[in-house]
Amino acid sequence: MGAALAMNIAEKGFGIAVHNRSSEKLDDFMENVGDLEDQVTPAESLDGLVAALGTPRAVIIMVKAGEPVDSVIESLSEVMEPGDLIIDAGNADFNDTRARHAALSEKGLNFLGVGVSGGEEGARHGPSIMVGGDREAYAPIEDIITAIAAKFEGDPCADWLGPDGAGHFVKTVHNGIEYADMQLIAEAYGLMRTAGVSLGDMAEVFANWNKGPLQSYLIEITAEILAVTDSPTGKPVVDIIMDKAGQKGTGRWTVIEALKLGQSATTIEAAVAARSWSAGKEMRAAAEDAFPGVRDAVDLANADLEAALLAARIIGYGQGMALLAAASEAFEWSLDLARVAEIWRAGCIIRSALLDEIASGTREGLQFDQLILSPAFVERLNETVPALRRVVAASVSSGQPIPAFAAALSYFDTIRRARGTTDLIQAQRDFFGRHGFERVDKDGTGFHGPWAE
Numbered sequence: 001m002g003a004a005l006a007m008n009i010a011e012k013g014f015g016i017a018v019h020n021r022s023s024e025k026l027d028d029f030m031e032n033v034g035d036l037e038d039q040v041t042p043a044e045s046l047d048g049l050v051a052a053l054g055t056p057r058a059v060i061i062m063v064k065a066g067e068p069v070d071s072v073i074e075s076l077s078e079v080m081e082p083g084d085l086i087i088d089a090g091n092a093d094f095n096d097t098r099a100r101h102a103a104l105s106e107k108g109l110n111f112l113g114v115g116v117s118g119g120e121e122g123a124r125h126g127p128s129i130m131v132g133g134d135r136e137a138y139a140p141i142e143d144i145i146t147a148i149a150a151k152f153e154g155d156p157c158a159d160w161l162g163p164d165g166a167g168h169f170v171k172t173v174h175n176g177i178e179y180a181d182m183q184l185i186a187e188a189y190g191l192m193r194t195a196g197v198s199l200g201d202m203a204e205v206f207a208n209w210n211k212g213p214l215q216s217y218l219i220e221i222t223a224e225i226l227a228v229t230d231s232p233t234g235k236p237v238v239d240i241i242m243d244k245a246g247q248k249g250t251g252r253w254t255v256i257e258a259l260k261l262g263q264s265a266t267t268i269e270a271a272v273a274a275r276s277w278s279a280g281k282e283m284r285a286a287a288e289d290a291f292p293g294v295r296d297a298v299d300l301a302n303a304d305l306e307a308a309l310l311a312a313r314i315i316g317y318g319q320g321m322a323l324l325a326a327a328s329e330a331f332e333w334s335l336d337l338a339r340v341a342e343i344w345r346a347g348c349i350i351r352s353a354l355l356d357e358i359a360s361g362t363r364e365g366l367q368f369d370q371l372i373l374s375p376a377f378v379e380r381l382n383e384t385v386p387a388l389r390r391v392v393a394a395s396v397s398s399g400q401p402i403p404a405f406a407a408a409l410s411y412f413d414t415i416r417r418a419r420g421t422t423d424l425i426q427a428q429r430d431f432f433g434r435h436g437f438e439r440v441d442k443d444g445t446g447f448h449g450p451w452a453e
């Protein structure tokens with residue numbers, strides 16, 4: 001990722017010095033730098049890297065998240081001077097970013113926590129970039145960041161979003177939404193596979209969906225992936241891939257932070273859980289034998305699956321946006337949610353046709369921070385949720401696993417009830433713990449029920 005970003009920066013006409021702790025990687029990079037050689041200064045050490053920069057210096061760190069970031073920051077802070085800038089452009093737990101920002105401020109060093117999305121291809125040719133930290137620290141590098149970012153109809157998909165951990169938090173939630181979207185697509189694929197749809201036909205279905213409201217990078221690559229054959233075996237490539245999904249932490253961080261903020265991004269949580277469960281391959285095989293029960297193919301119309309995916313995708317984005325709003329309030333970031341959606345419209349992994357609509361809907365103002373209550377999405381959900389309900393109902397009664405579809409629908413059905421069932425929860429809490437409750441007919445709190453002593 002670091003190499004791709006460095007090439008992108010050099011290609012846009014900026015001089016850059018580069019360093020990697022493994023000198024052979026640096027040599028490889030310089031061998032492949034081609035015409036950009038004059039723009040790039042290789043540095044064998046961090047000291048050399050810092051010495052190659054003009055002042056005030058700006059260094060972008062793009063290393064494995066966690067301890068390696070702390071160790072590189074530690075080394076850099078010994079050789080950098082007050083007024084210089086360190087930018088962590090990798091993924092980071094925003095709590096770490098806040099702590100690093102505070103610690104470096106004490107040394108007079110500026111620090112930006114920057115989320116970069118788009119994979120290696122994006123980093124090389126135009127990612128979406130989410131900047132967090134002191135606004136004044138961003139100003140000197142803004143031209144570089146906007147030059148290397150993806151553009152949506154000319155608008156750079158990069159911006160300063162808020163102080164300290166705001167950029168990394170937004171990137172984390174972006175990834176959480178990405179987890180949900182990938183899981184929903186995988187569930188649709190699973191339903192079609194068990195119904196006997198061939199991979200070739202499925203690739204066409206996804207390619208057609210990519211021409212409609214589901215148009216997105218993830219649907220597009222799914223169509224491509226399904227059509228690829230593994231050359232040594234002649235089998236479809238998905239058939240030779242082990243069904244165990246990896247994860248590096250951003251999905252889990254999204255869910256943890258959602259719970260800490262009194263939110264619950266259940267569609268994202270279902271996706272994170274599904275990846276975690278996938279690791280227990282042998283246990284799943286034992287459970288398959290132990291519970292033979294119903295496991296029938298579900299006969300679903302393509303149009304129903306398409307609409308169900310759209311409804312669940314909207315609900316997943318909505319949960320992510322509500323989480324951003326809650327974090328913004330808790331950490332006093334004043335996040336511009338519409339701007340967040342705008343800079344996700346190109347370059348990043350969750351780029352989709354829907355994001356332009358989300359940006360416009362959010363710009364008009366969200367009631368209760370709920371994307372799904374914005375007029376355009378009320379209409380879309382009224383149109384598509386019946387299909388989501390048919391997909392969930394048919395899958396559940398046929399024993400097909402659809403954790404993310406089901407989570408999206410459960411959330412939707414729960415929040416569209418003005419009066420729910422937590423009256424009974426409050427009664428139970430008061431019964432065993434005298435926790436008190438509010439009444440529907442009187443103001444105030446702390447009422448108790450007439451329970452027997």
Ligand SMILES: NC(=O)c1ccc[n+]([C@@H]2O[C@H](COP(=O)([O-])OP(=O)(O)OC[C@H]3O[C@@H](n4cnc5c(N)ncnc54)[C@H](OP(=O)(O)O)[C@@H]3O)[C@@H](O)[C@H]2O)c1
Binds near residue numbers: 020025068116
């Ligand atoms: N890959 C993606 O699509 C993607 C997308 C967005 C964000 N990110 C984020 O970008 C960052 C970099 O990701 P990556 O995909 O390039 O791979 P990575 O495996 O996360 O990082 C590889 C780089 O980290 C360096 N490194 C590891 N431990 C180090 C240490 N203790 N001290 C100094 N350098 C160390 C490696 O050096 P050596 O070469 O010497 O091992 C290499 O340059 C991560 O935070 C990742 O989450 C990745």
